[in-house]
Amino acid sequence: MSEASTQMTRNEESEQVQNPEPDQILSQRRSLVINQRRCWIFVSLCLFLVFLGDSLVMLLLNFFYVQDNREDSNQDLQYKGTWTQALIQNAAFPILIPLFFIFPLPKSNPETNNIRFLSFRLLFLYFALGVLVAAHSKLFALGKLYANFGIFTLISATQLIFTAIFTAIINRFKFNRWIIISIILTLIIYVFGSPEFVGQPDENEEFYSIQAWLTFSASVAFSLSLCLFQLGFEKLMVKTKRYGNKKVFRMVLEMQICVSFVASVICLIGLFASGEFKELKGESERFKKGKTYYVLSLVGLALSWQVWAVGLIGLVLYVSGVFGDVVHMCTSPLVALVVVSAFNFMDDDFSWLRIGALIGTGLALGSYFYSLHKKNKKERNELNQRENNVEV
Numbered sequence: 097m098s099e100a101s102t103q104m105t106r107n108e109e110s111e112q113v114q115n116p117e118p119d120q121i122l123s124q125r126r127s128l129v130i131n132q133r134r135c136w137i138f139v140s141l142c143l144f145l146v147f148l149g150d151s152l153v154m155l156l157l158n159f160f161y162v163q164d165n166r167e168d169s170n171q172d173l174q175y176k177g178t179w180t181q182a183l184i185q186n187a188a189f190p191i192l193i194p195l196f197f198i199f200p201l202p203k204s205n206p207e208t209n210n211i212r213f214l215s216f217r218l219l220f221l222y223f224a225l226g227v228l229v230a231a232h233s234k235l236f237a238l239g240k241l242y243a244n245f246g247i248f249t250l251i252s253a254t255q256l257i258f259t260a261i262f263t264a265i266i267n268r269f270k271f272n273r274w275i276i277i278s279i280i281l282t283l284i285i286y287v288f289g290s291p292e293f294v295g296q297p298d299e300n301e302e303f304y305s306i307q308a309w310l311t312f313s314a315s316v317a318f319s320l321s322l323c324l325f326q327l328g329f330e331k332l333m334v335k336t337k338r339y340g341n342k343k344v345f346r347m348v349l350e351m352q353i354c355v356s357f358v359a360s361v362i363c364l365i366g367l368f369a370s371g372e373f374k375e376l377k378g379e380s381e382r383f384k385k386g387k388t389y390y391v392l393s394l395v396g397l398a399l400s401w402q403v404w405a406v407g408l409i410g411l412v413l414y415v416s417g418v419f420g421d422v423v424h425m426c427t428s429p430l431v432a433l434v435v436v437s438a439f440n441f442m443d444d445d446f447s448w449l450r451i452g453a454l455i456g457t458g459l460a461l462g463s464y465f466y467s468l469h470k471k472n473k474k475e476r477n478e479l480n481q482r483e484n485n486v487e488v
Contacts, residue, residue, distance in 0.1 A: 132472050135414050138272070138345060145426045146420075152432045154291050156397045158439050163384045163393070178241060179372045182233035183363035186396035189356035192349050192406065193221065199346040202339055214336050221328045222351075224255035225321055226358020230468025232317040239311030249290045251311040253283050258319035259421045266323045267330070269416060274467035281460035282422045289429030289453025291436075322408075322417035325351065329413050348410045352402070417466060426461055429454040 239248060260279060263269040335338060335348050383390040408431050411420035436446045436483050 098139045099242035105360050109461040120429040122256040126444035127292060129476070132475075138410060139414050142407040142414065143423060145403050145407025146411065146423055147407075147430060149400050149402075149407055149426045150424070153397065153404060154431050155438055156393055156400060160393050160397070162439070163389065177372055177375060178234060178237035179363055179367040179370055180376070181237040181362060182230060183301060183367055184394060184398045185233045185401045186229065186356040186359040188395075188402045189353050189360065190355050191399060191402060191412070196353060199344070199349065201346060202344055202411055203344045214332055218328070218332045218336070221332060223358055225324055225328070225351075225355045227362065228317050228321040228324070229321070229355055230359040230362040230366075232314050232321060233359065234366070235310050236316060239314055242306050243308075243311060245290075246291050247308070247431045248311055249287060252315055253286045254312065255315035255319050256283060256286070256418075256421050256425055258316055259322050259418055262319050262323040263326065263417050266321050267326050267417065269418060272467055272475060274463045274470075275418065278422055278460045278464040279418070281423050281456050281463065285453045285456045285460060288449045289432055289457070290426065291432035291434075319417075319421070322412055322420060324410055326417045343413055345410065345413075348406060348413055352406055352409055356402075356405070363427065415468065417443060422460065426457045429457055 113477060241249070242250070259269070260269075264271070328351065329343070333351070334341055334343060339347060380387045380390045408420050408424055411423055418454060432450055433446055433454070
């Protein structure tokens with residue numbers, strides 16, 4: 097083919113892109129509507145998984161502390177197995193491997209360039225995220241070891257502020273007034289509506305100078321990991337040949353499996369290097385319900401953490417890291433209601449503050465959903481405008 101004919105072909109293709117046919121516009125609009133509906137379905141599923149995982153984690157944590165029999169055996173009230181807690185948060189990732197192969201793989205994109213370069217960067221991202229997740233899990237457990245409920249909740253609330261800052265810088269995320277309103281309401285909801293846990297230290301076990309920095313560091317690590325999850329989805333995984341420029345739920349499972357594997361290895365090394373594994377036998381013997389329930393409670397905790405993580409990372413994929421953090425923190429009043437209904441300790445009840453936080457949850461999520469609705473509507477209007485221009 098001559099250079100002139102090649103140039104003419106390119107010009108024709110350019111004109112088709114700039115002036116698409118009506119059938120092409122209809123196809124694009126239909127595809128946009130289908131994708132938006134599919135996105136809402138997966139967002140709803142991930143919302144449910146985050147709430148279910150959060151609820152199960154808090155129920156099983158409180159059950160573990162109640163059955164650990166520390167008050168009767170004159171032990172410290174808090175559970176000091178911090179490497180064990182960190183490992184439990186990540187170790188159940190093998191349960192996701194069968195699901196990874198069940199979800200269909202989209203048609204690959206043969207035109208994707210630099211596959212090896214993208215794959216290398218993706219492996220590096222998995223390793224970096226695994227280190228961050230392991231650090232957050234360990235620091236979170238240490239912060240809980242030294243903090244009472246109020247101080248720990250206040251410091252943990254800063255994670256949403258860091259998520260917003262990191263997302264704006266790293267992911268070039270654009271905020272509007274509805275998202276800002278949602279963030280402000282979420283911070284208030286989390287502070288006043290969070291569920292209590294029975295394993296918090298008593299007055300002679302609190303060390304505020306230490307725990308403040310530990311919990312603060314855990315919040316920073318968690319926020320940074322959410323932003324890197326979003327960056328990995330948008331800049332690396334979507335552009336790989338395997339996924340063909342599409343966002344699919346299989347990407348969530350791949351990300352969670354690989355990152356949890358790295359985090360589990362790090363936590364396992366810490367467990368044995370610190371000698372903490374030697375304490376597991378005594379803990380199982382002290383458990384009121386016996387060794388069987390001890391093992392079952394740990395397995396249940398590990399599975400619940402995976403349910404929560406899959407839901408959270410799914411929200412990061414389909415919306416953003418900010419939205420994932422907002423949803424995670426907004427579930428606090430609902431989880432508190434579940435915990436209060438299941439347990440009766442520390443004179444904990446569902447007070448008027450928590451009722452107000454529960455109402456605020458609807459307002460915070462409603463504000464963010466309204467922002468998403470406006471964004472989807474704007475995209476449809478742009479296609480409609482292009483269709484009208486073609487008809488004219």
